[in-house]
Structure formats: structure tokens, C-alpha cells
Amino acid sequence: MLMGVLSVYPSHRLAAQDTSAVDRGVRIGLTYRPGVRPGMVVLPGRGPALDSVRAIVARDLDYSDRFELITLPSGDSLRVTAIAPAAPPRSPAAAPARSGGAAAAAGLNYPLYQALGADFAVTLTAAPADSQVVTVHDVTGGGVRREFRVHLPALTDPGFRMAVHRLSDHVIEAALGVGGIAATRVLFVMDGKVYSIDQDGADQRMVSSSDHAAMSPSWAADGRRFAYMEFWEGHGRLFVQDVASGKRTAVATTGQALDFTPAFSPDAKTLAFSRATEEGTDVYTVNIKDGCCLQRLTVGRFYDNLSPTYSPDGQRIAFVSTRAGLPQIYAMAADGTDQQLLAPFDYGATGSSNAPEWSPDGQSVAFHRDVGGTLQVFVLDVRTRAVRQLTSVGRNEDPTWAPDSRHMAFVSDRSGYRQLWIIDLETGRIRPLLQKSGARLPAWSPRLPETASSTP
Amino acid sequence: MKRLPLLLLGGLAVAAVAACGGKKPETTPAPAGPNADSIAAAEKARADSAAAAQAEADRRAKEEAERRQRIADSLAAMGHTTEAVKTLLATMIHFDFDKANIRPGDAAILDQKVSILQANSGLRIRLSGHCDERGSDEYNLALGNRRATAAKQYLVSHGIDAGRIETVSYGEERPIDPGHNEEAWAKNRRDETEILAGGDALKQP
Secondary structure, eight states: OHHHHHHHSOOSOOOOOOOOSTTTTSBOSTTOOTTSSOEEEEOOOBSTTHHHHHHHHHHHHHHTTSSEEOOOTTHHHHHHHHHTTTSOOOOGGGGGGGOSHHHHHHHOOHHHHHHTTOSEEEEEEEETTTEEEEEEEETTTTEEEEEEEEOOOOTTSTTHHHHHHHHHHHHHHHHHSSOOSSSOEEEEEETTEEEEEETTSOOOEEOOOSSSOEEEEEEOTTSSEEEEEEEETTEEEEEEEETTTOOEEEOTTOSSSEEEEEEEOTTSSEEEEEEEETTEEEEEEEETTTTEEEEEOOOOSSSOEEEEEEOTTSSEEEEEEOTTSSOEEEEEETTSOSOEEOSOOOTTTSOOEEEEEEOTTSSEEEEEEEETTEEEEEEEETTTOOEEEOOOSSOEEEEEEOTTSSEEEEEEOTTSSOEEEEEETTTOBEEEEEOOTTOEEEEEOOSOOOOGGGOO | OOHHHHHHHHHHHHHHHHHTTTTSOTTSOOOSOOOHHHHHHHHHHHHHHHHHHHHHHHHHHHHHHHHHHHHHHHHHHHHHHHHHHHHHHTOOEEOOTTOOSOOGGGHHHHHHHHHHHHHOTTOEEEEEEEOOTTSOTTHHHHHHHHHHHHHHHHHHHTTOOGGGEEEEEEETSSOSSOOSSHHHHHHHSEEEEEEEESOSSOOOO
């Protein structure tokens, strides 16, 4: 059954390319082909807060770009029609008796939803003890794929939305066997402050706590900490901040130079960063676990080396170097040896390339490159060294990977002013993340660890 | 009033000579004692001396006042000089896009800074490098660092002690013109000079 579903799902990477200036803002590229993805319908639930849950889940599934979301013409009436043949007529008084997902499952009219184009259906049911039952139906197979009981926090609880996002990721995992990106956040810089925003554009909040101008937030792979840089009297100081407590620690051995662009090693023991001195800018590492052992990985002298980013296995570091004149993307072993060109370029023709970020699956490095006086996002295939241009509308810069390695957030002025956008590399679909001018330097989190209040 | 006791004193002296006049002839001239003329002369000298003292005091006071005025004037002048030198020192130098080399025309501005630093040995400065918004945000920190360092190297190569000059970079974070055109970008690609110490009283080079 699963194979049947997957066969209609494109398993190869489509060459999503932002080539269409006409479709500015919504869906771009020639490769967006509706209908090839499995259809998904999220049915209205009855119970406290389930309308909100349904809305968030449906949007998360849509934003995963892995399903065709099927909208019911007028939710309730269709639902009643759909369920009527198999279930006895219900009255509000009889509703509590329908507790548990099994009853809902038994009542689902699979042929009808199949006729509507659905391969999967999700039902949400209120269950005893303030819990909810989520059922993922395999519509084509005519049965329940998975059913799980969750304990969502109250609607007013600050953890509510993230708990629902986690639920969405469980649904994606149950339907397709892949991890979602619903329970993630994006850090970014605006007016010198670091902010956090959920991947669906909700819950924007400031996370930096000082009056010093900040830059370059970046996540640890466990999603529990992030690092960023602040200007202190012309020096750049690095800080590591704990997500849960909001407490931050100054990184040892920095503070007397201009240190910037911190990047965690995958084991989060080491922080690589750029340090600008009178000798130029070079890549250094420091052991943040023990607060010691500053190491210099590059020795530029007459050129600069900066913006390190680790491969997910921790073996390599991609970085920017001006050794050939203009900045281009290079890579080295994590100890600084074996430095070589990573993203090919034509000397004298290719523009400056900057802001590399290694994808979580290790296969690609995203960066931006000057094309005709403006910046565009590029993706390098690490194995083949093939470079392809992803954007072409307006100025596009500072790409950051989602944990699924197929979505990317970046800064674009395609709408007239610089704001944050999200692109899906496989479908080419693009959507605004934050419609506020001045947001920049985004950093997409890994899948965020669960907290006690929202464990499903 | 002052003269009365002196006249009385003179009268008594004359009377004393006359009282013992039996032994000595009257013709014996009286010893040169104070007479009206000498008293007047002494008195005049005394008065003159007092006036002179008064004049001297007045002159001194005047001189003191003049000296104070001169100091005040020169202090003010020094303030003007300090301000002028500060303005001169703050003159920015500018750069071409994505470049950190000193433009030939800007060398004269750096030469001025060399002279000012030479004339004011206690002066310490900070050079900050800045970029326009066109480049990459993070790369611009490295570029701004190159720009600040380039100016420092120029000053050091002209004899200024490296320890007197600090360099920092703000990348594109502190534009002086918020515009999005070449005019604004050209202004923003710059080095600024800031006084760290020794800038209270600056000498004209």
C-alpha cells in the first residue's frame, strides 16, 4: 500500500528553479506540478480547540509541500453527508459516546474521499482526560494507517502551537515515513536584535537581551542552544544562549577582537567562527564545552577566510575565502588541513560568493553569489560539484536550510523590500515567512526537542 | 592734621636750645635740625613715595589682569585650535566598491592625520572601516576590517607608532546615508577616525 502511494510521489529531486517573474510571490518555477503529490484531507474535529488544531495541522501539511491539500467545499455539511451512510444519526447528546478514534475511523467514507482525490485523511477527536486522538487514514487502502493519542496543552498555553506542530510532524511521519519541518523555528536579525519566529510565520518574539547590535544567529544541532555575535566597542563578542532558560554565556577567549559568524560543530563541542584582526580575517575554532583551546584553522595574511559551516558529519568545514581575489566557497577538513575549492567558478567572470550553509543531509551547500550586480541563491551538489542558480527575481541572499534539506529560508526583495521567504526546492513553491522590512540573516532550527508540556 | 605733631616737635627742640643758652653764645648756629623746609621736603617725599607705591600696586593689578586675560585668550585660542584639529582629524576617507586600497586622492587626508599625530604625541585614535549595503552582510565585516587596516598601515608606514592606532570594522551596520543609490553607497564606503585619548588640547601641526 505504501509503495502504491510512493509511486505517485516524485522520488527524484526536481530541478526547481525560480525562473518565472510572472508568478512573483506565490508559486514559481516550471516544475510545480499539482496532482503528482498524494492528496491529503484534514477533517473537521468536534471538541475543545480542535478547530484551531485542524487549521494549524492543515497549514503545516500544506507547508510541508509533500501533499495536495484537499479543501472541503463547506466542511461540516460534507462531513455529515460523508459519514451518514455508515454512522447512525447523531445528536449533540450522543456525541460524547463517540470517543476514541476507532469510532471515527469506522465512520469514514473512504470511497468518497478517494473520489475527492485524497490519499490520506486525518481525523481529530476529543478523548477523555483532555486528550485528543489523531487518526491518519490510508484512504486508498481503506484503513487506518496510524492512530495516536496526544495531550495538547490549553489553547492559551504558550506551548500550544509548538505542540500542534509536533502533531503535524507525526502525521507526516505516519503517512510518508519522513520527518516534517512543522516543529521548527527561524532565528533572524532585525534592527540589531535577534528574533525567533515559527516556520509558519506565527509567534515572533525577540530573543536577544542586550542593547548591543547583534548579528549572525546560528543553531546547535540539538536545537537547545544557539549562538550569535554582538558588537562591543567595535569588537565582536560571541554568545551561546540556552533556548529554554534564555540564559546566555559569553564564549571564552573572544571579546578582544572582531569575532563573528559562529557555527556549531554537529556535536556542539566546538564553535567555529571568523576573527578579524590587523592580519586580516581567518577561521578559528574554540572548545565551548570546556571553554578553551582556541585554534586557528586558516592563515590568510593577504586574503580573508570567513563564514565557516560544518558538514553534518563534522568532518569538513565549508567557508569563504578571497585567496583568488573575489570571495568564493572553499572547504577544508575540520582541523584546517586539506583546503580546496568547493564551488567551481570562472575566474574573472563569476561574481562574489558568500554565506555558505551546509545542508543537514550533507549533500548540498547553499550560498549566494553576485550575478550582474545583485545577489542570487545557489545550491552546490557536494558530490558532483554542480552549481545551480535557484533564484532570479530581485535580490536573494543568506539561504538557510530546513531540517528536511528541501526547504530553505532566505532574504529577498522580490516584493519591493527585503523580507524573509521560504522556498521548496522540489516543487519551486515559494512563500513569505515574515512580511516585515529589514529582517535578515535567517537561521532555520533543527527539529526542536519536545518539552514536557507538549509530549504527545 | 599730619603736620601738627611735627611742628610741635620742632618748637620744643628750639625751646630746649634757648633754655641752656647761658654757657654757649647765641651765635652758635643751631645744629641742623628739622626746620619747616626740611619737614615739608620730607613730607613731600613721603607723599610721593606713597603715590608711587599706589601707582605700582595699580600697575601690578593691571598687569595681573592683563596676564589673566592673556591666559584666557590663549586658552580660548587653544580651544579653537583643538576644535579645528579635531575637525581635520575626523575627515573621512572613501573607497571603491569591494576595495580596501587607499585612493590616491585620499592620501593627502591621511598625511594630515600623520602630521596631527606627530604634533600631538599623546593622541590615540581608532579607525573604523565601513561598507555599503550591496555586499554580503558578513563579508562586509571582513572588508571593513581591511579598510581600517589599510589606513592604519599608511599611518604606521609614515612613522606613527602602531600602538597609538586601534582598528575596528562595522561592515554595513552603520551607514551615514540610508539611501539605496550610488551616491549613498559612495558615502558609506569609508573609514572614520575617532579619538580614544589625548584629545583635550590639540596642537596645530
